[in-house]
Amino acid sequence: MSPRRYHALLAPGIALIVASCATVAVNPATEEAAIRARSAELNRAVTAKDLNAIVAIHSPSAVVMMANSPTMSGAAAIRQGWQGMLAMPNLALNWQPSRITVARSGEVATEVGSYTMAFNTPQGRVNDAGNYTTVWQKVDGQWLIASDAVTSSLPLPAPPPAAPAVIADMTDMQTHSATGIEWTDFTPPWPSAGARMAVIHGDPSGSGDYTLRLQFPDGYEFPPHWHRMGEHVTVISGVFRLGMGGTANASAIKEYQAGDFLYLPGQMPHFGGARGPTVVQLHGIGPFTINLGAP
Numbered sequence: 001m002s003p004r005r006y007h008a009l010l011a012p013g014i015a016l017i018v019a020s021c022a023t024v025a026v027n028p029a030t031e032e033a034a035i036r037a038r039s040a041e042l043n044r045a046v047t048a049k050d051l052n053a054i055v056a057i058h059s060p061s062a063v064v065m066m067a068n069s070p071t072m073s074g075a076a077a078i079r080q081g082w083q084g085m086l087a088m089p090n091l092a093l094n095w096q097p098s099r100i101t102v103a104r105s106g107e108v109a110t111e112v113g114s115y116t117m118a119f120n121t122p123q124g125r126v127n128d129a130g131n132y133t134t135v136w137q138k139v140d141g142q143w144l145i146a147s148d149a150v151t152s153s154l155p156l157p158a159p160p161p162a163a164p165a166v167i168a169d170m171t172d173m174q175t176h177s178a179t180g181i182e183w184t185d186f187t188p189p190w191p192s193a194g195a196r197m198a199v200i201h202g203d204p205s206g207s208g209d210y211t212l213r214l215q216f217p218d219g220y221e222f223p224p225h226w227h228r229m230g231e232h233v234t235v236i237s238g239v240f241r242l243g244m245g246g247t248a249n250a251s252a253i254k255e256y257q258a259g260d261f262l263y264l265p266g267q268m269p270h271f272g273g274a275r276g277p278t279v280v281q282l283h284g285i286g287p288f289t290i291n292l293g294a295p
Helices: 003-021 027-048 051-056 074-086
Strands: 059-066 092-102 106-120 126-141 141-152 198-201 211-214 219-227 231-244 255-258 263-265 272-286
Touching: 003 106, 027 051, 027 106, 027 126, 051 059, 051 092, 051 106, 074 106, 106 141, 211 231
Parallel strands: 059 141
Antiparallel strands: 092 106, 106 126, 126 141, 198 211, 211 272, 219 272, 231 255, 231 263, 231 272
């Protein structure tokens, strides 16, 4: 066989091999447009609550990770998950792609974008917003979702307030006669001397409720100070002098007689004293602490 005839017979085979090995040219713009169309198609299916159309846009082995929800793997789980979402009252879900990147092979692409979602609850309408990343895979010439990951950009809701502490109290009746009250020296963090204290009920240093009485000599004065918890004050005898504020001001002082009641909120500074021998009764929730100045 002549060399010329050999080459003539070989040339078609070589061309066939080269053609079979050549990579088909991928047009990124065309594929991006096709993916955007599929993404819009999914959006319309959600708005129409077309569950079958939603599932059909996912590959059979797709994985979907929604914010605050279990991972959905496979068509059955995706169907169940979307069925629950579509049942949300007055659901409004929309997303907008911001970037689509197509691989050189033209078989895989990544879509990144943002979303908004809102739905009704018995407590009111819930609004959410965030970002998503979707991996698309071309199957038999059609783009399908291979994975979808959604992250909310809103902060977590504040935890519910803690239940109020249950304060243990005595289970038996307790009484004190006026003559049987035991007085001890009251030593607050200021220089005035002569005051005395009697614990009537509970433990002022503990966390439960307490009742105590304070006895002041004539002319006793106390500087601005505050307590962590509120105080219920009843004047038993004498004249109790009290002013509110973090700075002592004689013009702000008012006088309270026997039988008068006062409530002093927690962390509210006050000052004052007594005119004539004076006894006041305090009731509150411990611990009873004294802090000089203003909080």
